[in-house]
Amino acid sequence: RKEVEQDPGPFNVPEGATVAFNCTYSNSASQSFFWYRQDCRKEPKLLMSVYSSGNEDGRFTAQLNRASQYISLLIRDSKLSDSATYLCVVNNFNKFYFGSGTKLNVKP
Amino acid sequence: GAVVSQHPSWVICKSGTSVKIECRSLDFQATTMFWYRQFPKQSLMLMATSNEGSKATYEQGVEKDKFLINHASLTLSTLTVTSAHPEDSSFYICSARGIGSGKSYNEQFFGPGTRLTVL
Numbered sequence: 001r002k003e004v005e006q007d008p009g010p011f012n013v014p015e016g017a018t019v020a021f022n023c024t025y026s027n028s029a030s031q032s033f034f035w036y037r038q039d040c041r042k043e044p045k046l047l048m049s050v051y052s053s054g055n056e057d058g059r060f061t062a063q064l065n066r067a068s069q070y071i072s073l074l075i076r077d078s079k080l081s082d083s084a085t086y087l088c089v090v091n092n093f094n095k096f097y098f099g100s101g102t103k104l105n106v107k108p
Numbered sequence: 109g110a111v112v113s114q115h116p117s118w119v120i121c122k123s124g125t126s127v128k129i130e131c132r133s134l135d136f137q138a139t140t141m142f143w144y145r146q147f148p149k150q151s152l153m154l155m156a157t158s159n160e161g162s163k164a165t166y167e168q169g170v171e172k173d174k175f176l177i178n179h180a181s182l183t184l185s186t187l188t189v190t191s192a193h194p195e196d197s198s199f200y201i202c203s204a205r206g207i208g209s210g211k212s213y214n215e216q217f218f219g220p221g222t223r224l225t226v227l
Contacts, residue, residue: 034215043201043218044152087151096142096203096216100151 001026004090006099014107017078021102023071023088032091033064035073037084038101044087047073078106111135112204114219121192122227129187129222131202137182138204142216143175146199158185182206192226199223 006023013019025033033050048055050062050071061074071088083106088099111134121127131141140159144152156177158164164177176188185204189196200223203216 041199041223043221045218046215049215094140095154095157097154098144098152 002099003027003092003097004088004099006088006102008100008102010103010105012105012107013078015078015080017106018074018076019078019104020075021073021086021088021104023073023099025069025071025088025090025097027090027092028066028069030069030090030092033071034089034091035060035062035071036087036089036098038087039084044098047086075104078104080106080108082106110215110217112138112202112217112219114202114222116222117220118223118225120225120227123193124191126188126190127192127224129189129200129202129224131185131187131204131219133183133204133206133217136204137206138185139182139206140204141179141185142203143177143185143187144201144203146201146221152201155187189224192224194226197224197226 004025035047036044037047038044048057048062050064052064054063059076063072085101085103087101090097113132115130143155145155146152154167155170156164156166158177158179160179160182166172179185199221201221202219205216
């Protein structure tokens with residue numbers, strides 16, 4: 001079983017739409033969680049950390065449900081520039097495991 | 109702050125040759141560096157974890173004699189792909205975390221990646 005599982009998408013949405021991505025992880029002892037964004041042929045860049053209490057950064061909201069081992073990312077008012085692959089990342093004992101990524105295409 | 113560089117950004121080599129990739133933390137001390145490989149349309153796969161001054165820890169299935177990792181200083185780690193074969197063609201990305209990055213210790217910062225093509 002993979003450490004981190006994500007729906008690969010693609011999610012094709014119009015500008016202004018709200019879109020949500022989900023991710024599950026297999027190790028209940030995982031310590032920290034992140035969402036990264038990766039543009040085509042570029043390195044991943046940290047979008048936000050994910051906390052149990054939930055956290056928001058502008059149009060982006062991340063949630064963590066430890067009981068269900070589930071992480072989510074909500075993007076409101078999608079922009080064309082949000083088009084990218086979103087990677088769910090889980091830290092287990094100082095090792096970082098990446099999901100396969102969810103591709104988002106925001107269309108005009 | 110927290111910038112990581114990689115060199116070269118791309119390299120083409122003949123089968124059987126060795127290629128060295130450098131990963132540098134430019135403005136912080138990288139106590140730990142990670143090496144990843146990413147094949148097209150796949151996610152990053154951790155190859156090894158490298159702590160400064162000690163031997164790298166390799167993930168299962170990664171040949172340590174083929175992928176030589178050196179982390180001799182707090183700002184530099186190198187990955188050498190020895191006797192490269194076409195199936196080693198991939199996008200190799202390093203990341204670093206450590207002291208003085210100004211961020212959470214858990215956060216890692218990625219280099220821009222090295223695209224390796226083995227003919």
